[in-house]
Amino acid sequence: MTSSQMALAISETSFAGLKLRGRGKVRDIYDAGDDLLIVATDRLSAFDVVLPTPIPDKGKVLTQLSLFWFKKLHGIVPSHVLEAVNFTGELAPYARELAGRAMLVRRTEPIPIECVVRGYLSGSGWKDYKKTGSVCGIALPGGLIESSKLPEPIFTPSTKATSGHDENISFDEAASQIGTPLAERLRDVSIEIYRRASEYAAERGIIIADTKFEFGIANGELIWIDEALTPDSSRFWPADEYKPGHAQPSFDKQYVRDYLEQIGWNKQAPGPALPPDVVAATRVRYREAYERITGHALD
Ligand SMILES: Nc1ncnc2c1ncn2[C@@H]1O[C@H](COP(=O)(O)OP(=O)(O)OP(=O)(O)O)[C@@H](O)[C@H]1O
Numbered sequence: 289m290t291s292s293q294m295a296l297a298i299s300e301t302s303f304a305g306l307k308l309r310g311r312g313k314v315r316d317i318y319d320a321g322d323d324l325l326i327v328a329t330d331r332l333s334a335f336d337v338v339l340p341t342p343i344p345d346k347g348k349v350l351t352q353l354s355l356f357w358f359k360k361l362h363g364i365v366p367s368h369v370l371e372a373v374n375f376t377g378e379l380a381p382y383a384r385e386l387a388g389r390a391m392l393v394r395r396t397e398p399i400p401i402e403c404v405v406r407g408y409l410s411g412s413g414w415k416d417y418k419k420t421g422s423v424c425g426i427a428l429p430g431g432l433i434e435s436s437k438l439p440e441p442i443f444t445p446s447t448k449a450t451s452g453h454d455e456n457i458s459f460d461e462a463a464s465q466i467g468t469p470l471a472e473r474l475r476d477v478s479i480e481i482y483r484r485a486s487e488y489a490a491e492r493g494i495i496i497a498d499t500k501f502e503f504g505i506a507n508g509e510l511i512w513i514d515e516a517l518t519p520d521s522s523r524f525w526p527a528d529e530y531k532p533g534h535a536q537p538s539f540d541k542q543y544v545r546d547y548l549e550q551i552g553w554n555k556q557a558p559g560p561a562l563p564p565d566v567v568a569a570t571r572v573r574y575r576e577a578y579e580r581i582t583g584h585a586l587d
C-alpha cells in the first residue's frame with residue numbers, strides 16, 4: 289500500500305477555542321464571530337444514514353469543488369464564501385487542520401427548500417415519471433426511458449426535512465411556503481446555474497444529470513450557500529458511457545450504494561462499516577470527479 293492510500297480520514301472535528309453550532313451529515317459548523325466556519329469532514333452518508341467509515345480526502349474534494357463552482361458562477365448569484373485560504377484571528381491556531389476542507393462563510397437565514405434541477409430522468413424523478421408521467425407535477429413527454437435527457441432542465445424542489453428523507457413538492461407548494469416571487473427567483477437562478485455548469489462539464493466529458501442547491505438570505509440578499517455541484521449533491525455521469533434505458537455508472541457514491549444493496553443492509557441506522565476496497569474505490573471516484581471537472585489534481 290502506498291502512503292497516499294493510507295491517508296487519514298476525518299470523521300469529526302473539534303477545535304478547543306471555537307463554539308460548535310452543529311453537525312450536519314457531512315459538515316461541522318462553528319461560530320466565527322458574526323460569520324460561520326464550515327468544515328467538510330470525510331463522513332459519507334448513504335440512504336440518509338451516516339456510515340461509520342469515513343472516506344479519506346472526501347471533505348477536501350467537496351470543499352475544493354464547491355469553491356471552484358462558486359467562483360466560476362458568481363455572476364449568476366453571490367455565494368456565501370468569505371475566505372477559504374487564509375484563516376486568521378481566532379481561526380489562525382487551526383489553520384493547518386482547516387486547510388483545504390474549510391470555508392469561512394456569511395451567516396444566512398437558510399431558505400427551507402432544496403432547489404433540485406434535473407436535466408435527465410433518474411432516481412426519484414424516474415420513479416415519479418413511471419408512476420405519473422410527470423415529475424413533481426411537471427408533465428413530461430410520453431415514451432421517456434430511465435436516464436433519458438429531458439427536453440429542458442426542470443426545477444423540482446423538495447422540502448428540507450429536519451429528520452428523515454426530503455420530500456418532493458410541486459412548484460406551487462414551494463410558492464405557498466416561501467412566497468411566489470422568491471420561489472420564481474430560486475427556480476430561475478437554479479436553472480441558470482445548472483445550464484452554465486452543464487455546458488462547462490460537457491466540455492470535460494461529464495453529464496450533470498441532476499443537482500441540488502441551497503440558498504439563504506442575508507441583509508435581504510439571496511446567497512448561494514452550503515455546497516456547489518459536488519458528487520454529494522449531484523449525479524455526475526461519464527458522457528462517453530452514457531446509454532439511456534438503465535441506471536448510469538457515475539462518479540458519486542454509487543459504488544457504496546451497490547455494496548450496501550449487495551450485503552442486504554436494511555437502510556436503518558446504524559449503517560455498516562465499509563471494507564477497505566470499497567473505501568479506496570470511493571476515494572478514487574471522488575478525487576477523479578474533482579480532477580475531471582477542474583482539470584487538475586487535488587493537492
Ligand atoms: N451560509 C450558511 N448560512 C447558514 N446555514 C448554512 C450556510 N451554509 C450551509 N448551511 C447549513 O449548514 C448545514 C451543512 O451541513 P451538511 O451539508 O452536512 O447538511 P445536511 O443538511 O445534514 O445534509 P444535506 O446537505 O445532505 O441535506 C446545512 O444545514 C446547511 O443548510
Ligand SMILES: [Mg+2]
Pocket residue numbers: 312514515
Ligand atoms: Mg448539505
